[in-house]
Amino acid sequence: MSAHDFSFVFLAFLILSTGLQLWLKTRHLRHVLAHRAAVPADFASDIELAAHQKAADYTAAKVQLARWVICWEAIVLLAFTFGGGLGWLDAIAHSLAGSGIWAGILLIGGLTAISTFLSMPFSLYSTFVLEEQFGFNKTTPKTFLLDLIKSTVLGIVLGLPLVALVLWLMNVAGSLWWFYAWAAWVAFGLSLMAVYPTFIAPLFNKFTPLSDASLKERIDNLLAKCGFESNGVFVMDGSKRSSHGNAYFTGFGKTKRIVFFDTLIERLTPVEIEAVLAHELGHYKRRHIVKRMVVMYGLGLLTLALLGYLKNASWFYAGLGVAVPSTAAALTLFFLALPVFTFPFGWLSSRGSRKREYEADEYAASVSSADALISGLVKLYRDNASTLTPDPLHSLFYDSHPPAALRVAALRQG
Template identity: 30%
Template sequence: MITIDEFLVRNTIILFLWIEYIFETYLSIRQYITANKANKVPSELGSFMNQEDYSKAREYALAKLRFGFIKDLYLILLTTIVLHQGLLAVIWQYSESINPFLDEVSTSCLWLTILSFLSKMMELPFSVYHTFVLEEKFGFNKQTAGFFIWDNIKAFIVIQLLTAMVSSIVIVIIKNGGDYFFVWLWLVLCILSLILLTIYPAIIAPLFDKYTPLPEGELRTDIEALASSLKFPLTQLYVVEGSKRSSHSNAYFYGLFKSKRIVLFDTLLAKDDGTGCQNDEILAVLSHELGHWSKNHTIKNLVIMQVNLFLLFLVFSFMFKYELLYRAVGFYNIQPVLVGLYVVLQCVMMPYNSLLSFVMTVLSRKFEFEADDFAIQLKKGELLKLALLKLNKDNLGFPVHDWLYSAWHYSHPPLLQRLHAIQQGIEKLETKKKIK
C-alpha cells in the first residue's frame, strides 16, 4: 500500500507535468484565437503575399494547432497513467525476467529499448496522421509508405544503439565514480557530445538522406568566394536530398575547428515552378548562417549546454539516493541509476528545464538578429529579406503571432519582426555611408 509520502511525491511530479501542459495549452489557444481572427494579409506583406497564399498558410497553422491539442492531451494522459500506475517498474520487472545476464547495465538498456518501442508505437498513429494527412493535404509530404516505415526502423535502431552505449557509460561511472562521480560523468559526456557532433553529420545523417557535392558552377563558385572572403574554413559543400522527405527548405553548416561543411537542402534551390531561391538569395541566407559562425554562436550554445549539464548532474548527485523518489514511481526494492536520472532530470527539475528553455529561446532570438545584422553588413540585407519572404511562402509560414506564444516557443523571430529589424539595419548602414 502506498504511503502518504510516496503519494505526495508521485502526485507532485504529476502536478508539475499538468502545470506545464496547461500553460502550453493556454499559449496554443491564444495563438489559435489570434490566427483565427487574422483573415487579411498584413499590410507589410501586401505586395508579396496574395490572399490565396495567406489563407492557405493560415489554415495550415490552424490545422497544426488543432493536431497539437489532441496529441498533447493524449500524451499527458498517457504519461499520467504510466506514472500513477507505476508502469515504469512493471516494464523493469519484465526486462529483468527476459534478461539472461541480470546485471543492471544490460537490464537498463533492455528497459530503455522496450520503453522506446512502446512509446514509438503509442505515438505512431499521430506520426502517420501528421505525415500522410496533415502534411500531405498542404503539399509538403514527399514520403511513400515504404520510405516512412524503413526510415523509422533505421532511426529506431540507430537511436537505440547510441542510447545503449551512452546509458552503459553513465551507469558504470555513477556506480563506480565515488562521491564526485558527477564530475567524471560530466567530463566523459562532454567528450562524447563533441564526438557525436563530429560524426553525426558525416556518418549518421547520410544513413537517412543522400548528400552529394554541390556541382561546379556559378553558385558553388560564389559560395566558395564568400567563405574565402570571410576566412570561413570551408572544406565541403553538399546538397542534401531533403525533397524525398518533405518540401520544406533549410541550410546549415557543421564541423569543429578548421573543418567546416555547408549543406543546402535541394528544396532551397530555385525550381521551374517558382519555388526556392535564386543564387544571390541563397548567398544572403548563407551570409546569415556564416554570421552565426563569425559571432561564435555555436560555441556559446555549446558552453551553455555543458554548464547546464554539469549543474543537472550536481543536483542529481544530491538526490539520486533519495529512496522516496523511486518508491513514488513504483520501485520498492531497487534503485536503478537510469530511473533516478529520469525522475530527477525530467520530473523534479521540470520547472528549471522550462525556465532554461525560455531563456535559451530568448538568447536564440538575439543570435538570429545578430546573424541578420552580419548579413546586412555584407550588403545582403535586401536579398535576405527577399529570401525570407520566399521561404516563408514556400513553407506556408503564417506571419501573424500572439506575442506570448511567440515569445515562449519561437527560437527565430517572427517574420514581420525580423523584416522590420533588417530594414532598420539597412537604413542605419545607408546613414553611416552618407555621414562618411
Template identity: 40%
Template sequence: MENKSLYLFIIVLIVVLEFVWTQYLAYRNRKRMSPQIPDQLEGIYDKEDYKKQQEYQKTNSRFGLYVSSFSFVVLLMVLLLGGFGWLDSVLRDFTNNEIALTLSFFGIIYIANAIISLPFEYYSTFIIEERFGFNKSTKKTFWLDQLKGLLLVAVLGGVILSVIVWLYEELGDMAWLYAWGVVTCFSLFMTLFYSNIIVPLFNKQTPLEEGELRDAIENFATKAGFEINNIYVMDASKRSTKANAYFTGFGAKKRIVLFDTLIKDLETEEIVAVLAHEIGHYKKKHTLQGIFISICYTGIILFLLSLFLGSKDIALALGTEDPSFHIGMIAFSILFTPISMIIGIFSSIHSRKNEYQADAYAASFGLGDALMSGLKKLSVKSLSNLNPDPLFVFFYYSHPTLLQRMSALKKK
C-alpha cells in the same frame, strides 16, 4: 502526508500544470489566427496563400492538441497506476544487473512510445503534409526512417547510457563528473562528424557542382575571410518540399549543407545571403557559445540527477521499493521540468539575439535585401505563421518572427 505520497503529488502536479500551460499558449496562438490578412503581411502573402497558411497552422495546432492530450493521459495513468514501478519489478525477475535493467527499462519505454507515436507520425506525414503539398516521402522511405532511427538510438543511446550507468554504479558521488566528460566528448564528436556519419544514413550529400552558385558562395566566403571547401547539396526533396540550409562542424571540419529544395526555390544572391547569415553565426562565435552553454547545462543536469538516484521516497512514489538509475532518471526528468522551462526562456531570448546579430552580419555585406527576399520566399513556401501570439513567441521561438527580422534589417 508521507514523503512518497508528497513526491507523487508533486510529480503529477508538474505534469498537469505543464500540459495546461502548453495548451494555453497553443490556444492563444490559435485564437490569433484569422482568415483576414493583417495589414503588415500585405505584399508577403496574397489572400489565397494566406488562407491556406492559416488552415495549415490551425490543422497542425489542433492535431498537436490531440497528440499532446493522448500522451498526457497515458503518462498520467502510468504515474497514478505505478506503471514505472511495475515494469521495474517485472524486469527484476530476469536480472539484477543495473546496466541490463536500465537498458531494458528504457528500451521497452522507447519501443512502447514509438508504437503509440507511429500512427500520429504516419497521419501527420501522409495526411496533413500530403494535403498541403509538402510530403514527398514514400511509405517505404517512411518505414525505413523509423527502422534506422530505432537502430541508431539502440546503438548510440545504448552505449552512452551503459557507460553512464556504470560510472554512477562504480564511482559514487563523483560519477557525475566522469559522466559529464563522457557526454561532452560524445557531443563534440557528433558536432564534428554528424554530417559525415549520421546524415548519410538518411540522405545523400553530393558536392555542389561547379557553376554560378558555387562561385558566388566561394567569392563571398573569401570576402568574409571564411575558408570553406566543403559545400554539399542534400536530397531533402525525397521527403519534403520545405527548404533549409545548415552549417556544421568547426575548424577543418566545417561544412555547408544546402537542401536541394533551397537551390530550387531561391535565387543565387538569396542563397548567398542565407549562407552569409549562417557564416555570421560562426564569425560571431555563436557556435562556440552554444557548445559551451550546452556543456555547462549538461554538467548541471548530471550533477542534479546524481542527487535523485538513491532516493527511496522517489522510488516508492513511482511504485517500486528499489531505488535505481532508471527510476531516478524518470522522476528527475519530470521534477526538473519547471526549471527546464525557465532555462528554455532564457535560451530562446539568447538565441533570438544571436539571430539578429547573424542577420546584421549578412546585411553588413550589402545582402540585407536579398536575405529579406529569401526569408519571405522560404516562409511563404513553408506556410509559416508570420503573425504568432507574442507570448507564444516569447516562450518557444528560437528565431525572431519574419516581421521582426525584416524590421531590424530595414534599420541596417
C-alpha cells in the same frame, strides 16, 4: 521531503505545464485565425492572400494536432509514473537480466520502444495526412519505414554503449559519478558532431557537391570574405521527404560543411542564397554555436548533479510511483519528469535564441545584402507556409526565430 509531498509537487507542475501549453496553443490558434482575412501590410506586395490563408490553415492544423499530443503525452507520463508503468517495466527487466547493467539497458530500451510505439500514430498522421493535405509531404511509406529502422539501429549502435557507460559509472564511480558521466556525454557529443556530416547524415539523405559554377563562385567569395573554411558546399535531397526548404552548416573543426536543401536552391536567386548563407555564417562569426554548447553542457552538468542527489533520495522514487529504487529507474524517472518542471521557464531559451537570430541577420546584412535576405526570407515564409501573424506569447515560448514582421523590420532599419 516526503514521497507524498513530492507527488503533490510533481502533479502540480504537470498540471501547470500541461495547462500552460494548451493555453498557449489555443491563444496561437485564435490569433492566427483572427488575422487570416488579410495579409499584413509589410508583406502585402510579396505574398498573395491565398498563400497567407494557406499558412494560417496549416498553422491551425498543426496547433490542433499539437494539443492532442500534449494531452496524450501527459496521460502517458502519468501511466509511467503514478500508474506504475515504469516500476512494472523495471521489475520485468530485473527478472530477465538480474540486477546488473543489462537490466538497466532493458528498462531504458523497453521504455524507448513503448514511447515510440505510443507516439507513432501522431507521427504517421502528421506526415501522411497533415503534411500531405497541404502539399508538403514527399515521404513514401517505404522511406518512413527505412528511416525508422535506420534510426533504431543507430540508437542501438551509438546510444547503447553510452547508456551502459553511464549506468556503470552510476554504480561504481562513487558520489561524483555524475561528473564522470557528464564528461563522457560531452566527449560523446563532440565526437558525434565530428562524424555526423560524413557518416551519419548520408545514411538518410544524398549529398552532392554544388554543381552550379557561378553560384559556387559567389559562395566561395563569401566564405573567403567571412574567413570561413569548410569541407565543401553540398546540396541535400530534401525533396525526398518534404517540399520545405532550408540551409545549414554542420560538423565540427575540419569536418564543417555547408548544406542547402535542393528545394531552397530551386526557389531562391543566387543573391538570396548568398544572403541566407551569410546569415548562417553569422552564427559562426558571432560564436553562437560555441556559446550554445557552453550553455548546453553547463546546464547538463547542473542537471546531472541534481540527479546525483536524487539518486539516493527514497522519496524521489516513491513519489513517482516506483517502489523499488534502482540505478536505471533513477535515470529514466529523472528524464521523464524533468520537462514537467522546465517548460514554464522555456521562454528564457527561446529569448536567447531569437537574440542570436537578430545578430546573425545583422551580420548577414553587413557582408551581403539586407534586401536580398529579406526577399529570400519572404519566399521561405511563403513557400513553407509559415504564419506571418503568430501569437506573441506563444512565439515567446516556442519560437527560436523572431516573428517575420519583427525580423524584417529589424533588417530594414539596419
